[in-house]
Amino acid sequence: xxxxxxxxxxxxxxxxxxxxxxxxxxxxxxxxxxxxxxxxxxxxxxxxxxxxxxxxxxxxxxxxxxxxxxxxxxxxxxxxxxxxxxxxxxxxxxxxxxxxxxxxxxxxxxxxxxxxxxxxxxxxxxxxxxxxxxxxxxxxxxxxxxxxxxxxxxxxxxxxxxxxxxxxxxxxxxxxxxxxxxxxxxxxxxxxxxxxxxxxxxxxxxxxxxxxxxxxxxxxxxxxxxxxxxxxxxxxxxxxxxxxxxxxxxxxxxxxxxxxxxxxxxxxxxxxxxxxxxxxxxxxxxxxxxxxxxxxxxxxxxxxxxxxxxxxxxxxxxxxxxxxxxxxxxxxxxxxxxxxxxxxxxxxxxxxxxxxxxxxxxxx
Amino acid sequence: xxxxxxxxxxxxxxxxxxxxxxxxxxxxxxxxxxxxxxxxxxxxxxxxxxxxxxxxxxxxxxxxxxxxxxxxxxxxxxxxxxxxxxxxxxxxxxxxxxxxxxxxxxxxxxxxxxxxxxxxxxxxxxxxxxxxxxxxxxxxxxxxxxxxxxxxxxxxxxxxxxxxxxxxxxxxxxxxxx
Numbered sequence: 001x002x003x004x005x006x007x008x009x010x011x012x013x014x015x016x017x018x019x020x021x022x023x024x025x026x027x028x029x030x031x032x033x034x035x036x037x038x039x040x041x042x043x044x045x046x047x048x049x050x051x052x053x054x055x056x057x058x059x060x061x062x063x064x065x066x067x068x069x070x071x072x073x074x075x076x077x078x079x080x081x082x083x084x085x086x087x088x089x090x091x092x093x094x095x096x097x098x099x100x101x102x103x104x105x106x107x108x109x110x111x112x113x114x115x116x117x118x119x120x121x122x123x124x125x126x127x128x129x130x131x132x133x134x135x136x137x138x139x140x141x142x143x144x145x146x147x148x149x150x151x152x153x154x155x156x157x158x159x160x161x162x163x164x165x166x167x168x169x170x171x172x173x174x175x176x177x178x179x180x181x182x183x184x185x186x187x188x189x190x191x192x193x194x195x196x197x198x199x200x201x202x203x204x205x206x207x208x209x210x211x212x213x214x215x216x217x218x219x220x221x222x223x224x225x226x227x228x229x230x231x232x233x234x235x236x237x238x239x240x241x242x243x244x245x246x247x248x249x250x251x252x253x254x255x256x257x258x259x260x261x262x263x264x265x266x267x268x269x270x271x272x273x274x275x276x277x278x279x280x281x282x283x284x285x286x287x288x289x290x291x292x293x294x295x296x297x298x299x300x301x302x303x304x305x306x307x308x309x310x311x312x313x314x315x316x317x318x319x320x321x322x323x324x325x326x327x328x329x330x331x332x333x334x335x336x337x338x339x340x341x342x343x344x345x346x347x348x349x350x351x352x353x354x355x356x357x358x359x360x361x362x363x364x
Numbered sequence: 365x366x367x368x369x370x371x372x373x374x375x376x377x378x379x380x381x382x383x384x385x386x387x388x389x390x391x392x393x394x395x396x397x398x399x400x401x402x403x404x405x406x407x408x409x410x411x412x413x414x415x416x417x418x419x420x421x422x423x424x425x426x427x428x429x430x431x432x433x434x435x436x437x438x439x440x441x442x443x444x445x446x447x448x449x450x451x452x453x454x455x456x457x458x459x460x461x462x463x464x465x466x467x468x469x470x471x472x473x474x475x476x477x478x479x480x481x482x483x484x485x486x487x488x489x490x491x492x493x494x495x496x497x498x499x500x501x502x503x504x505x506x507x508x509x510x511x512x513x514x515x516x517x518x519x520x521x522x523x524x525x526x527x528x529x530x531x532x533x534x535x536x537x538x539x540x541x542x
Contacts, residue, residue: 110469281465282423289457295443295450300460310461311468323426324508328470331508 003191005090009065011036012044012056013095014085016071016078017105017155022096023047023070025172032179039186040066056084064088065189066182068095068168072102072320073156076137077149086162091185093202097171099158101272101280102320104171106155109319109326110311112333113153153334157321166196168203171270171317174256177203204255206275209267212258213249215239220291225306228266240266241291244306246313250287251280269317279323281314380500382409383428384437384493387417389447390483391439397486405490406497409437416440418451422462425476429466429508435475435500439489442480452480474499475506 015023027033027048043064044051067089073079086092097103108116117134121127137150158164168181181203188195196202210217217239226244228234240247240261248269249261260267273280288307294300307313315322325331386392392413398405414420417440425436438459446452459478466476477496481489 279423279426282421282426285422285461285465286458289461290454292457294457295453297456297460300457304461304464307461307464309468310464314465323423323430324466324469325430326469328506328508 004189009040010043011040012064013068017074018071018098021172028175066091070096072098073161075149082161091165093166094158094164095168097317101318106320167201169272207254208274209249209252212254213261221293222291251283280318380408380434382435383433384409384411387440388415390441391481393483394481394485394489398490403490405493408497416451417455434506439479
């Protein structure tokens with residue numbers, strides 16, 4: 001086992017379409033962040049230190065050893081940085097739910113760009129915009145032409161844009177899991193331990209949240225789905241799903257320690273799909289439907305009415321990486337504008353760029 | 365699988381592609397019976413045999429839409445007649461939940477239908493396939509495979525690499541470093 005890198009490992013962290021919670025989760029290593037800072041050289045981390053994109057462009061290709069990339073790809077800036085950081089990084093990690101599966105920003109794949117802008121800049125409750133000003137990619141200001149990044153029609157996950165070497169799931173990833181993942185990765189890169197298999201999910205388990213949950217499970221039979229605030233007295237030890245709370249544990253990857261069910265709240269699925277699950281929502285639909293205690297279509301519908309937002313329930317964190325990826329109108333808006341019959345019409349949209357750093361880099 | 369793996373008719377008219385999931389014990393045999401009885405039904409449907417409608421993972425249906433199917437038929441034994449007692453009722457529940465989810469994504473209910481057919485009901489199954497084909501023809505293409513979908517993404521069953529997979533070759537990393 002020889003060292004892949006000889007120098008002090010160079011670490012970068014970037015935020016694309018994300019909330020910054022992943023950056024906070026890394027800082028939340030508390031005193032261990034000092035160990036990280038001592039063990040690595042941080043070369044680029046916009047959330048915590050000043051940096052310019054042209055500094056990254058000036059780096060030789062592969063200069064960054066490990067890049068933690070959080071956030072989905074929503075703007076042309078996100079996309080450009082995904083390609084740039086892929087090129088500059090030996091190991092690119094899709095860090096957190098957004099980069100892996102779109103997360104909450106991915107739910108915007110249910111709305112077209114005009115709808116999103118109307119909500120954000122128009123009729124939002126906290127918005128005052130009497131002139132109806134909307135962002136435009138370029139603007140002729142008196143001082144010269146100004147440019148801002150373009151808003152893309154669909155949010156993509158990082159691995160739908162560039163090949164990704166590892167995934168760290170979670171919204172945000174739990175800090176102890178981050179420490180484990182970084183420690184294992186740095187050991188592999190410096191030759192003091194095995195490198196995790198390329199393409200693998202690190203910093204999480206392979207089973208489901210139910211496996212980590214300490215609540216008692218009996219035979220699940222559900223006669224109604226209810227929201228947690230509608231139940232006056234929850235049994236503190238019984239499985240939440242058996243009490244009619246739509247708990248996403250059966251489809252969700254473990255690794256968080258089942259914190260939410262332990263605190264009396266249902267799992268909402270932030271760690272994404274468990275091992276081997278092709279489509280998170282499909283797995284959850286199977287799990288929920290199978291325990292509905294009714295055989296007549298009308299009665300089944302009555303019980304299912306207890307899930308008021310089926311798409312949001314099934315895909316709260318994972319819509320952008322689901323099989324259908326969004327709503328029909330949004331994906332149609334993303335259709336490339338090409339003359340019918342031209343060769344380009346057959347070209348895939350958002351094809352992964354051809355520069356994987358690791359042999360088995362996961363590009364979907 | 366391309367978006368529409370059907371030879372397009374010479375006049376360029378839309379021909380729906382319909383995936384039909386059938387049960388080994390009832391609806392597949394109904395289709396078989398339709399064949400031996402020379403009952404005609406539209407060639408737009410491609411039948412996939414499962415051991416039971418209860419085997420139907422909602423991911424099969426989503427995958428079919430993602431890869432360009434215009435409609436999906438789920439079929440099985442009538443309630444009370446399931447070879448595995450009640451698994452068709454589990455299929456019914458999944459179907460009713462799945463229908464709500466795909467509706468939320470903008471797929472018309474016509475494009476996902478449930479048909480019960482016993483092994484003796486070749487005529488009924490053929491009639492239902494004919495009815496659904498005409499309903500979908502009237503709707504037009506769903507076109508999910510072309511609707512901004514990346515063929516490399518849509519419908520690909522990517523299973524994450526796990527323990528036992530070979531680690532990345534170190535020489536590949538060395539190449540990048542060089």
